[in-house]
Amino acid sequence: MVKLPNDVAIRVENIHKNFHLPHHNEDSLKSKVITLFEKKDKEIDTQHALRGINFDIKKGEFFGILGRNGSGKSTLLKIISEIYQPTKGKVYRQGSLVAFIELGVGFNPQLTGRENVYLNAALLGFSRKEIDEFYDEVVEFSELQDHMEQKLKNYSSGMKVRLAFAVAIQAHADILVLDEVLAVGDADFQRKCYNYFKELKNERKTIIFVSHSMGLVREYCDRAVLIEDGKISHQGSADDIAEEYLRLFNKPQYEKEQAAKAAAERSKERWGSGEVQFVSITTDITPSELTVVIEVEGNAAVNDVTIGLDIYAVHADKKILTTGVEDTIQRKHSFTINKGEHKTFRYTFENLFGYGDYSITASLKSPGGDYIYNYWRDAASFSDPKRTTKYFPTVYPVKIEEK
Amino acid sequence: MKKLTWRQIKARYRYSVILLKELVRTDFKVRYQGSVLGYLWSLLRPLFMFIILYFIFVYFLKIGKGIPHWPVALLLGIVMWNFFTEITNQGLRSIVNKGGVIRKINFPKYIIILSASISALINLLINLVIIAIFIAVNHVPLTWAMLMIPLFIVEMFMFAIGCAFILSTVYVKYRDVNFVWDIIIQGAFYASAVLFPLSRVATSSAFAAKVMLLNPAAQAIQDARHFLLPATMPSANDYIHHAGILLIPFAIILVVFVFGAIYFRKRSPHFAEEI
Numbered sequence: 001m002v003k004l005p006n007d008v009a010i011r012v013e014n015i016h017k018n019f020h021l022p023h024h025n026e027d028s029l030k031s032k033v034i035t036l037f038e039k040k041d042k043e044i045d046t047q048h049a050l051r052g053i054n055f056d057i058k059k060g061e062f063f064g065i066l067g068r069n070g071s072g073k074s075t076l077l078k079i080i081s082e083i084y085q086p087t088k089g090k091v092y093r094q095g096s097l098v099a100f101i102e103l104g105v106g107f108n109p110q111l112t113g114r115e116n117v118y119l120n121a122a123l124l125g126f127s128r129k130e131i132d133e134f135y136d137e138v139v140e141f142s143e144l145q146d147h148m149e150q151k152l153k154n155y156s157s158g159m160k161v162r163l164a165f166a167v168a169i170q171a172h173a174d175i176l177v178l179d180e181v182l183a184v185g186d187a188d189f190q191r192k193c194y195n196y197f198k199e200l201k202n203e204r205k206t207i208i209f210v211s212h213s214m215g216l217v218r219e220y221c222d223r224a225v226l227i228e229d230g231k232i233s234h235q236g237s238a239d240d241i242a243e244e245y246l247r248l249f250n251k252p253q254y255e256k257e258q259a260a261k262a263a264a265e266r267s268k269e270r271w272g273s274g275e276v277q278f279v280s281i282t283t284d285i286t287p288s289e290l291t292v293v294i295e296v297e298g299n300a301a302v303n304d305v306t307i308g309l310d311i312y313a314v315h316a317d318k319k320i321l322t323t324g325v326e327d328t329i330q331r332k333h334s335f336t337i338n339k340g341e342h343k344t345f346r347y348t349f350e351n352l353f354g355y356g357d358y359s360i361t362a363s364l365k366s367p368g369g370d371y372i373y374n375y376w377r378d379a380a381s382f383s384d385p386k387r388t389t390k391y392f393p394t395v396y397p398v399k400i401e402e403k
Numbered sequence: 404m405k406k407l408t409w410r411q412i413k414a415r416y417r418y419s420v421i422l423l424k425e426l427v428r429t430d431f432k433v434r435y436q437g438s439v440l441g442y443l444w445s446l447l448r449p450l451f452m453f454i455i456l457y458f459i460f461v462y463f464l465k466i467g468k469g470i471p472h473w474p475v476a477l478l479l480g481i482v483m484w485n486f487f488t489e490i491t492n493q494g495l496r497s498i499v500n501k502g503g504v505i506r507k508i509n510f511p512k513y514i515i516i517l518s519a520s521i522s523a524l525i526n527l528l529i530n531l532v533i534i535a536i537f538i539a540v541n542h543v544p545l546t547w548a549m550l551m552i553p554l555f556i557v558e559m560f561m562f563a564i565g566c567a568f569i570l571s572t573v574y575v576k577y578r579d580v581n582f583v584w585d586i587i588i589q590g591a592f593y594a595s596a597v598l599f600p601l602s603r604v605a606t607s608s609a610f611a612a613k614v615m616l617l618n619p620a621a622q623a624i625q626d627a628r629h630f631l632l633p634a635t636m637p638s639a640n641d642y643i644h645h646a647g648i649l650l651i652p653f654a655i656i657l658v659v660f661v662f663g664a665i666y667f668r669k670r671s672p673h674f675a676e677e678i
Contacts, residue, residue, distance in 0.1 A: 019676070078675070082509040085672045105507040110433045122425035123508055125418050 004094050008056050009175055009206040010080065015053040016088035017075050017230075021045040049075045051230040053089070059174075060204035064217045064224030064238055066245045072230040074179075077101065077210055081177050095174025095206070098124055102179070104164030109153035113144060116152050117167055124171045134170050141192075142166035162189060169196050175206040214242040272374035275300040276337055276364045283360065283382040290349040290382065296364065298337035304367050306334045307345065314357040314381070321396060323347070333400045334367060348399040353384040419511050426518035431525070449530045453478050453537065466599050470635050472543050473600065475534065476628040482530040483556065483624050484597045486523055487563045488588055493519035494567025495574050495584060502678035512671040513664075516567050520560070527556065548630045555627040562619045562656045568663030572670045575677050595621040605642065612642050619652040 004011055049072045057063045067073035078084040080091055081099035106123045107116050117138055121131045139145055142162040152160065197220050200207055211217055217224060221238035226245055234244045270278070279295040294307060311321040323333075337343055359381045364373040435441045457474050460466060467473025497519040498505070498512065505512065538545075574580045595618055596604065605612035615621045622639045629638035643649050 083506065083675045085676075099508065102507045106504045108429060108433065110436050111429065115429075115432065119425055119429055122421050123504065123510065125421065127417075127421050128424075 004092050007058050008092075009059045009061070009094055010057040010208070011092040012053055012055050012057075012076075012080065012089075013092065014089035015050050015076065015079060015086045015091065016048070017050040017072070017079060017084065018087045019047040019049055021047055048230055050079070050086070053227070053230075053232055055225055055232065055235065057206060057208065059094075059206050061223060062201055062207045062209060062221050064221035064241065065208065065210045065227065066217065066224055066241055067227035068248070071227045073210055073227045074101075076227065077177060077179060077208070080208060093175070097175040097177065098171045098173035099177035100168055100171075100179060101177070103168060104160060107152055107160065107164065110151060112151055113148040113155065113163055117148075117163065120164065120167050121170065124167070126170070138163075138166040138170065141169070158186065158189070165189070165193070175208065176200065177208045179210050214246055217242045217245075270374060270376045272364070272372045275302045275373050276305050277374040278362060278364065278376050278379065279342065281360065281362055281376070281379040283380045285351065285382045285384060287386050288351050290351050290353070290384075292347040292349070292360065292380070293344060294347070294362065295342060295344045296337065298339055298341045298343075301336075301338045302373065303336045304334045305337060305364055305373065306367055306369070308363040308365060308369070309347065310361045310363075311353075312359045312361065313353075314359050320353075320358075321349075323398065335402070344403045346401050346403055348401075350397040351384065351386065352396070353386070355384055355386060357381065357383050419514050422510060422514045423518055423521070426514065427521045427525075430518060430522050434522075445526060445529050446533070449482075449526075450533050453481075453533060456481065457537070466603070470600055470602070470632075472541055472632055472635065475537050475541055475543055476600070476632055476636055477598070478534055478537060479552075479627055479631055480597045480624045482527065482534060483559055483627060484592065484595060484620065485530070486527045486556070487559055487620055489523040489526065490520045490560070490563035491566045491570060491584065491588070493523065494564070495570040495581065497567075498571040498575055498674060499678055502674075505678060506675050509675075512674060513568075513667060516564065516571060516667070520564055520567065523563075524560070543632070544634075546633060548633045551630040552627050555623040555630075558653075558656065559620065559623045561660050562623070565656065565660035565663040568667040569659070572667050575670070575674055591618070591620060594618055595624060597624065600636070601625055601642070602637065609642070613648075616642055617648075617651050617655075619656045622652040 053076060065073050065076060075084060077099070078101065079086050081097065081101065082091075083099070083101070104116075104120055106119055108119060111119065114135075117135065118128065118131055122128075139148055142159075142165070144159060144163055147155065147159065155163070194216075197216070201220055207220075209217070209221060217238050223236065224238045224241035225232045226234040226241050226248070228248065233248075234241055276296055276298050279297050280293075281295075282293045284291040284293075292309065296305075296307075307323065309321075309323040310319055312318065313320050333345075335343060335345075359378050361375075361377045362379045363375045365371060366373075431442075435444060438444060440447065456477065460477055461474050467477065470476070494516050497515045501515050504510075537543075570580055570584060592598075594615060596615060601612050601615065601621070604615060616625060616639045625636070625639050625642075628636040629641075639652075640649060
């Protein structure tokens with residue numbers, strides 16, 4: 001047995017915890033007998049919940065344990081509270097400990113509120129005589145004066161929590177383990193919780209606190225550890241660890257959001273390898289003609305660049321015309337550009353569009369279309385006020401000229 | 404120095420005692436929830452059971468014919484047997500039933516087994532009161548020997564607790580135990596000579612009677628009956644006549660109890676994660 005320094009309340013030393021998750025349901029003798037014969041892969045599903053946790057908690061410290069769901073912090077809390085046994089390592093402790101993994105442990109719905117106070121408090125280590133002394137206080141705090149002789153099954157969940165919390169704050173151990181469960185309930189009740197935390201802090205009690213609320217951690221905790229994947233990833237002041245936690249928590253989600261946003265942005269605007277790119281695309285429409293003027297710029301010397309123009313009927317939500325593909329235009333047009341060179345092309349379409357709004361998506365690509373230099377979605381738009389549509393030919397009349 | 408030690412012992416078991424009291428109290432309260440007569444049922448139920456059995460055995464089955472006051476001895480045997488099955492059956496499920504609490508708070512787990520057995524103990528006391536009524540009604544001669552009966556009840560208690568420790572621990576991992584124990588209890592009921600006097604067995608095979616008396620439950624019931632009716636019911640000693648063999652049932656109880664306690668103590672820290 002290691003003798004702890006006087007100022008240390010809890011020493012967590014090299015704690016490991018493995019859970020064995022059997023493949024088969026080993027709950028019955030039959031399967032046990034069966035597994036006796038097929039010895040293979042019995043230990044394959046070992047889950048390493050904790051992998052070497054070390055820290056000291058000083059007396060009078062408000063100590064936070066942070067971590068995402070599944071990081072192992074609840075397991076650690078249960079090991080400190082002696083509910084679970086560590087696979088390896090040891091927890092040393094000076095002083096008595098009361099753990100609140102959950103409020104109202106042992107509450108029996110068949111009993112009255114009053115009887116449940118005695119039952120719950122007995123689990124926290126109080127004798128009947130001691131409970132008699134603080135019983136009125138519990139009733140007052142829970143504000144359940146009129147309900148104490150009712151059965152618990154007739155309580156609302158809020159009432160249950162209030163009653164459980166009123167009993168919990170009577171617990172007086174040297175070390176208290178508080179899981180985040182304490183901070184539930186309505187705003188009024190939460191205020192009571194916070195007052196209780198404040199009181200504990202003022203009394204310089206040793207508190208081990210687990211919460212997902214960084215506000216609470218920052219406000220009350222002196223020090224904290226961050227558990228990641230069964231190990232302590234950060235250890236330090238509550239502020240630092242809270243920040244670390246938020247960063248950790250937000251990282252993947254934040255990145256995903258950013259990536260999605262950027263992708264959305266890009267698809268709306270432009271993307272591509274960039275050897276050649278659009279500078280501007282302007283349109284001009286008359287009853288007989290649509291003129292599209294395209295200015296491109298070369299960032300490298302490229303041969304055989306094709307301009308593709310997709311014209312969408314916005315009002316009908318469909319693509320009606322594509323250039324740069326032989327079967328629609330029949331006049332495949334490609335050009336060569338040098339680095340730093342600007343070129344302007346004018347496409348003149350006979351106006352056969354008809355009444356509606358149109359949008360042009362433009363692309364610069366290799367002749368096969370499989371290499372995209374620059375893609376510009378909704379690069380330009382135009383409206384045809386003309387009431388009539390003449391006809392829509394399979395080969396669209398267009399004139400392409402380089403200026 | 405000695406005073407301090409006593410205080411230490413008290414401090415050490417303070418929590419256990421508080422918990423035990425509260426669990427037993429809860430158990431009793433919950434059991435008679437919603438019934439009009441409430442606690443009275445724990446008296447009425449065995450009373451009517453006994454009246455039925457009494458009539459069946461005295462007027463119809465006549466198994467113990469020729470043994471004066473056999474029905475009273477029969478009742479004592481049934482009460483002791485029920486005591487044993489109640490402790491083992493309740494004990495077997497008790498740890499798993501309290502799983503919710505075990506997973507949330509650390510406390511001495513043996514308290515759960517004890518609380519289950521104390522409920523049975525209270526039922527036993529009520530039943531003994533009813534037996535006292537039958538003793539009075541039947542004019543069974545009162546003797547000092549009757550004071551020996553509690554010894555065998557304690558013996559039965561130790562045996563049952565030892566079994567409950569083992570059963571409840573195994574049950575946490577293997578729920579089959581529940582069914583296995585059901586079958587064993589059925590068999591053991593007849594092997595313990597509860598419904599018939601052992602003398603009936605002895606008349607056809609003295610050896611069979613001796614073997615049956617190696618079973619602690621049979622021996623405890625037989626000896627309790629002997630001290631209830633010393634003149635008519637032979638003791639285990641009367642059948643066996645051998646000090647060494649006579650000790651076997653006690654040795655079994657000792658082994659079961661010690662092994663059960665150690666096994667339970669060793670496994671109980673893991674209950675929280677195994678339930």
